[in-house]
Amino acid sequence: MDESNSRSHTEEIPEFVGPYKIEGPLGVGGMGRVYSARHKVLNIPVAIKVFFRDVNEKPASAKRFIQEARLAASIEHxxxxxxxxxxxxxxxxxxxxxxxxxxxxxxxxKKNGNYSEREAIDIGESVARGMSVAHHHSIIHRDLKPDNIMVSVDGLYKVGDLGLAKLQDIENTSPGLTMTKTGLGTPHFMSPEQALDAAHADARADIFSLGASLYFMVTGKKPFEDEGVQAIINENYEKGGPDPGGLNSDLSAGFCQLVKKCMAYKPEERYQTMENVHQELIDLRHRFHDSVKPIHFDTCFDLAGTKKEEIERLMEQHAKAASDKPKKEPVNKLYIVIIVALLILLLFLLKYIAL
Known part of the structure; x- marks a missing residue:
């Protein structure tokens, strides 16, 4: 049994943590449990991560937990x-x-099935935007995956759980805190270089993980079939970045190419910054929008239950009707000038008669 899962059954749920009343468990991470809670005075709903009781005496784990909190609190986006x-x-x-x-x-x-390409682009934009800021603060996530891409109450996509994050210069600032030859992270979403040497993985490891997450969103499948870190590395080396189009024929070539480039085996063959990924996703969104044919508003009420082919035919029909519609002849400007002049003359005559 997984160690964290066994803890979830054996540890007693506290009634309060600090000034927060615990409402129930939300999940279990590598170093602590997450609870739903509410401030007992201000009544603000929050999530609280509490360090595991049975590992509280391990200095390295305690340091990592504090590091996680400080890293997450150091930037706001x-x-x-x-x-x-x-x-x-x-x-x-x-x-x-x-x-x-x-x-x-x-x-x-799990509730609604796979995401569409358009939805995945929106999510990817949000993740790339947030991680660009983190990378500018020299923070690398190292465990980016669908389970750590959160949805807020108001529908925003946010990156959470910096439990494996590190500062790029952490080897100099906190010796021994990062295990140099340990592939910390989640194997199916982890870059090869991170699996081989987690301490020296840079921001491009997060780019790989974002690509793997996008692959999963639109296919519902993990990007690699093998189990075990070394087997996954070998599969990635032999096949390169997997093509999601092989499992979802509705995906555009541009989106598939983005995913494959994010997941290139060699870091130098990927996008080099999250800003690059973010801009590419924006370009894809614009291309996606431009490819949608116009449809008349009144038709929307009649499309429920209509087959895809019929909807496409209607869209083409309305697009053609809009382009074939005769243009109105512009009003001759000379007529306007004459009418205005006559009105002025009429007003002048009326004023003269009144005198």
Missing amino acids: INLVRVMECGNDQDDHPYYVMEKMSSSILLEM
Whole structure:
């Protein structure tokens, strides 16, 4: 049994953590449990991550937990889950408080199925935008995956769970905190270089993980079939970045190419920055929008239950009707001048007669 899952059944749920009343469990991470909670005075809903009791005495784990809170709190962006507070509970166990999310991409897919290309582009834009800011602060996520892409109450997409994140210069600032030869992360969404040497993975590892997440969103499948880190690395080396178009024929060539480039085996063959990925997704969205044929508003009320082929025929019909519609002849400007002159003359005559 997974260690974190066994903890989820054995640890007692506290009634309060600091000034927050616990409402129930939300999930279990590598270093702590996440609860739904509410401030007992202000009545604000939050999520709280509390350090595992049975590993509280491990200095390296404790440092990593505090690092996670500090990293998340060091930047604030609309596409990053915000950390609001950090402290110790009544038993002196560290915890930190986050804004409460409504769901995650993974949970939404379990309920509603795969995302469309258009939806995946929107999500990818949000993730790339948030991670661009994180990378500018020298923060690398290292565990970007559908389960860590959150959906807020108002429908915004935000990157959460910086549990494996690191500062790029962490080897110099916190010796021993990062295990150099350990592939920390989730294998099916992890870049090859991170799997081989997690400490020296740079921002391009997150780009790989974003590509793998986009692949999963539109296909419902993990990008690699093999299990085990080395087998996945070998599959990626032999086949390169997988093509989601092989599982979803509705995807555009541009979107498939973006995913494949994000997941190139060699970091130098990927997009080099999240800004590059973000801009490419924006361009894809514009191309996607331009490819949609216009349709008359009145027709929308009659399309329920209509077959795809018939809808496409109607769209083409309305587009042709709009282009064939005769243009109105412009009003001759000379007529306007004559009419205005006559009105002025009439007013002058009326004034003269009145005198």
